[in-house]
Amino acid sequence: MAKKKKDLWWYIKKEYGLSAMKRKFTKETGIPTTQAGLERTIGKTLLAWIFGSGKKSKQEEDEE
Secondary structure: OOOOOOOHHHHHHHHHOHHHHHHHHHHHHOOOOOHHHHHHHHHHHHHHHHHOOOOOOHHHHHHO
């Protein structure tokens, strides 16, 4: 198996710890930083907005 050559971007990310910063940001805020994660979140939000979330808040349940 051939060893994959590491490019300049890999060294920059490793030197400045960009991947660790992204993971820390995601864990603290809950906002995904990957393209797939962002698309999934935006899609879920749009569908909930269009069709309604279907979930009631705890306060609304107590009022009924």
